[in-house]
Amino acid sequence: MGSNHIVPVLTTADDNSTRKGDGNSKLFGQRTLQHFEFDPNYRNLNHGSFGASTREIRKKLREYQDRAEARPDQFIRYEAPDILNENREAVAKLINAPTDTVVLVQNATTGVNTILRNLAWNDDCKDEILYFNTIYGACGKGIDYIVDSGLNRVSSREIRVMYPCEDDEIVTAFKAAVEDSSKAGKRAKICVFDTVSSLPAVRMPYEKITEACKVAGVLSLIDGAQGVGMIDIDLSAVDPDFFVSNCHKWLYVPRACAVLYVPLRHQALIASTLPTSHGYIAKSGERFNPLPKANKSAFVNNFQFIGTLDTSPYLCLKDTIEWRKEALGGEAKIMEYIHTLAKEGGKKVARVLGTEVLDNQSGTMSRCALTNVALPLSPEEGSQALEWMVEMMLKDYNTFFPLFAHNGRLWARLSAQVYLDTEDFEWAGHILLELVERVKRGEHKNT
Known part of the structure; x- marks a missing residue:
């Protein structure tokens, strides 16, 4: 029923440098997953709720x-x-x-x-x-x-x-x-x-x-x-x-x-x-x-x-703080990557859904590592479906990110992080699109 998750494979810096959407840094993206202890079948696109600690720091x-x-x-x-x-x-x-x-x-x-x-x-x-x-x-x-x-x-x-x-x-x-x-x-x-x-x-x-x-x-x-x-x-x-x-x-x-x-x-x-x-x-x-x-x-x-x-x-x-500097190059490099990924990743999700990212004309609202993408559902369609959709994310797709209503529209909030790249966001866009199609078919009414 759901899309299959691609199990992350640890890569070398050279392998990682060929991946699209990683910016100009070889430190980040799929390669960085080796430092975290996520289930290999789970894709964490909701870092903003509970965070995550690295394997090295958990040892400390x-x-x-x-x-x-x-x-x-x-x-x-x-x-x-x-x-x-x-x-x-x-x-x-x-x-x-x-x-x-x-x-x-x-x-x-x-x-x-x-x-x-x-x-x-x-x-x-x-x-x-x-x-x-x-x-x-x-x-x-x-x-x-x-x-x-x-x-x-x-x-x-x-x-x-x-x-x-x-x-x-x-x-x-x-x-x-x-x-x-x-x-x-x-x-x-x-x-x-x-x-x-x-x-x-x-x-x-x-x-x-x-x-x-x-x-x-x-x-x-x-x-x-x-x-x-x-x-x-x-x-x-x-x-x-x-x-x-x-x-x-x-x-x-x-x-x-x-x-x-x-x-x-x-x-x-x-x-x-x-x-x-x-x-x-x-x-x-x-x-x-x-x-x-x-x-x-x-x-x-x-x-x-x-x-x-x-x-x-x-x-x-x-x-x-010392680990972030030694392993990832420090605060400035980390923030540059996750901010850029949030912007570019959000655009990819919006492109898949045919909607847009929440931002103002000056672009100040999006100067962070979180992005909000509109869902192609009306508030009426989504009022009974959002809770079902987030439950299905975990059950059928091995991921999770919040869905919510604001200013008459429905939105998805996704987190950018050093262990993600734009491919993860494009994948999330297709997950959302599939869930929207399932809602339009009325699947949420049968549970």
Whole structure:
């Protein structure tokens, strides 16, 4: 019923250089699959959801886990804190931020929740949280929880944007929301926005929104879940109030690891981790802390140990950054390849389907490693079929990528990665075309 998947064959650099669509790099494409541990019958076109780690780094992960098992107290109490600091320093350098402004958490959702739950909301009940309608669902629910549990002290305001649109339109929508908040007798306290949104997968003008927040006196919280390892991040230049980014997605760190940035000017606001643990400093006085290795910074020390967790992924950050440089040529080369592949691969899929890629006239929305391609289905045809289609991807075609509706159209989101090339995207286009034909035949109604 479905198309057969071509089992990847590891090639030499010379063999790989003859493949079409690999750009001018011999490092990437099918050859790079040897570093990852995918099932040979599975084609991963959805790196943007859960990421993937390399075989080499997973070996390092197990080394740290083995050290913890061999001598738990020695490693967890005395050795891991120093290794953790080395990794904080490595990722801080990568995002161009002072080391003492950077800590590690499990994922971007945890980071967003940590910031929102630490903020104090004014008793005059005027504070508002601004967010865009394309916010990641879990973070949107985090805002809902703050509103629902805030005893009417805080409300939220959605900023609606419909893609495609230009960057200035997005910034204008933010400014209009601040004005609307004020007209309603409210106060915009903080705005949550993405580096690259999830669905649709669009690069947002987060630098311009951050600047607009400063002008408006609104705190900026950047959700960079799709960020580090996929786009260049320079926090010293952008200077947001808060920033979080997953490292287990595009950077290849093992799951689960994210970097949380809080500049010195705001660290006093972040009193507790989630959950509260030994680093919390209570107003009533200090309690016994059984952990001997404390950091000089109260903020960093707060996040050093949050209960008993397997934090070995945190300890792989430095190793991963070094591996990316040694094996793949470093961040600039990786990003050049995956950005180009997303653009060219998206065009190939659109050509197969007879549709188009989601982008604006200036091309800024697509400056990332994710692409959205329109499906040749009407919203009415797809309303009952999208869930069936994604299930069939896994069952019949050994692949997966999200399908979704936006602005009156149905779309597929595909991820570009170093272990893929344009042939993979063309294959995905034919898979989608076959699924669309199956929907038009009504197969989804028979299950």
